[in-house]
Amino acid sequence: MKPNKSLPIIAVLIYFLLGFDLYAQSSKQDIYELRTYHIENKDQENQVDNYLKNALLPALHRNGVGKVGVFKPISSQPDAGKKIYVFIPYKSMKQYLALPSKLEKDNIYLEAGNPYIYASHNNPPFKRIETALLQAFTGMPRFKESNVTGAKKNQVYELRSYEAATERLYRQKVKMFNEGEIEIFFKLDFNPVFFAETLAGAQMPNLMYMTSFPNMESRDAHWKAFGTDPDWDRMKVMEEYQNTVSRNDTRLLYPADYSDL
Template identity: 60%
Template structure:
């Protein structure tokens, strides 16, 4: 092979490597939807719709995993909310899902009771939605590694609000620079870390860790607080005052949840 061909093929190889690396680092987008409900009847309507209509349709249209979570019994909103987590590869996929569902006759039939519910018998009180983008430190969502019964698990959904955009971005930097690594080291099996693009209580980040039960969840936080890596970063001046409010929800996955 002469020198010009060698240079040509080397350039192609480098371009391919850069392209592949960029693709690997492309960040997911997430919809986090909260259905606020008033009674067990609405919860049943939602369970039927999500398990038998929405999730199968999402799978059909290229969304491999969908998470559905509910507050554990000790939470103030137990029986009053259902959380839906939908990961998307792009904003186009997010925007395009609604039109796909509108044309999907199998989905329309399976979800008819929900879709065509009467104003006098709605399946929820209100819907609250946030659009999120995965942090660079974990650009793709991950399935929990837990194998115990779903009803016994504790999935911890946290939102950290910042007093200003600058301080919020510093907290995001803190996660990307080492805070995520601590959760991984402690086997907290995180599903996602994300920045809120649109939603309530901005500026804020949102993340979810998973634990076998409440005792293990509490032990994980005890270990986190005494971890040397956390001790080495928590008092750094650049991370001072980065969280003005911590909103924590303790959930468990529905039996039909993919995550």
């Protein structure tokens, strides 16, 4: 039997088509980068703030990222003054992957970010950077800017991570959000910013989402209403959704004064 010399060409075409489909699919749902800057003192906080405000956020805006959220733990949190969270929404994986090379060629960014980029080894601007890569739920494929108003220092942005004991149980919790739980958040005016699956991160399998409130009193009242909502009462006892969350990691944050969100 003679070898089929056309097989490699067919394989290449299939690979190309699959790759094209992957990009097409990803463009239907946002890709989120959630960076956590771990800092040790006020000097590092100032260095990161200056870099984000004057270099990174303007560069992201120039490259098609319209809104970027920068958040810090409220004073009552154990990590207050120790972390800065940056939420970057991309329209596709392609946009996310293209950004680093664009920043390397952006002279405005390089000049504005010079003190951060070329910081000395004995005066670094942070201790570590932790990154999670997320994909928006099908039930809310694009992030939504919060309608919360008032002084930013009083606002509460609640970032939650729901971990699951197994991958199957994780998938069931994602299903629960897509098939009704997200609707409850909108019905009760939680001002959700995003709901997303973690594609790469430290606490997998886990999903993450963010809601927002004008103040802590509003946040507490909204969760009280959620706990007695009839739709939630119906869903939470369904057999298919039992034991889907093994750990709830909740972070209470406020937006930096230069945050877009």
